[in-house]
Amino acid sequence: MVCPLCKTGKPPNEFPTATVTEDCHHAPLACLRCVVKHAKENGTCTNRNCDARVDPNSKIVQLFQAKLDRMFVDYRKVMKQRAQLLRPQGNVISVSTINGDTEWIPFHVSMRIDDIKDEIHQRLHLPKEQQRLLYNDTNLKPDMTLSDYNIGCNDNISLILPLYCIPEHLDHVIFDLSWEFPSVNPDFLDATCMAFDKTSFVQVIDWNHPANRYYLRNSIKHSEKSFTGPGAKTGHQTIHVYLKHVPHSITHLYFILSSWRSPNLSAFKNPSLKFYEASNDNANLCETTFTHALNSQAVIMCSVVRTGMKWQIFECSTGSLVGGNAKRYNPIRARIEELIRNEI
Known part of the structure; x- marks a missing residue:
């Protein structure tokens, strides 16, 4: 379903099942977020042809807000x-x-x-x-x-706190991002790495751009596909990073999971991140899950930040839920630039 106000495709649970007032005599077509925002800012219905006034403190507006709060926990x-x-x-x-x-x-x-x-x-x-x-x-x-x-x-x-402080002797490390496939409407997630020189975007590495020689010296490589077997229930993509070859100008690497077709990640269960040394894939150096992100289009899984000669891995909790996907990176890139500005 696409909201006529924000023009964004969203799942049915993000739309109201009833109009915002009893005086509205039309279908509830706008999403919950737009209905609540419009009520608080304008005190009117979202439908241009509806003259109904909306009390921003009414029980139905509060109910819509409570539903949003449950889906998108702050x-x-x-x-x-x-x-x-x-x-x-x-x-x-x-x-x-x-x-x-x-x-x-x-x-x-x-x-x-x-x-x-x-x-x-x-x-x-x-x-x-x-x-x-x-x-x-x-x-x-x-x-x-x-x-x-x-x-x-x-x-x-x-x-x-950092999930992991990478020892200086490590070079070839692997970020393994995995998920459980939807039971219906087959789709897949895309693992992406974005490289930054402080707040300046440098390059994206994903299934469509698996490596870059000019800016990154081939120091970051994408697996280019989802590794699955016949009848597999779990998919995963890997991103290989050769830390000692990453150009010194690169200060931040951000790793993102986003859906390819689905409006959000709710159809995918247990998206997770594993990080390990290439020579020993049985020993996880750190691991984290992001079940709180299922109502978002994309999730910024973690950042790898250069501090002097060392790299540290941080979980992106604040501001990690964001719109956008592999077809539309601009919202993700803007959020990351904001995170780095706040950090600096």
């Missing part, structure tokens, strides 16, 4: 609410990891971000260079203070 809100429920007494700020683990640190408005990293190091024994702190999607710089970012008492800071 994990930053979840972590913030969890931190507030468990917060001890006194002036503190909370620091939460993606799995919900939370530490409370005494709050002083003049505290530097580096001071918070010191506290985290003392409590969790995590090296400061492996800590990435985010507030409202903005990367916090060590020499800045809490007041510089308008961080107040009882606010929550996200702690992003």
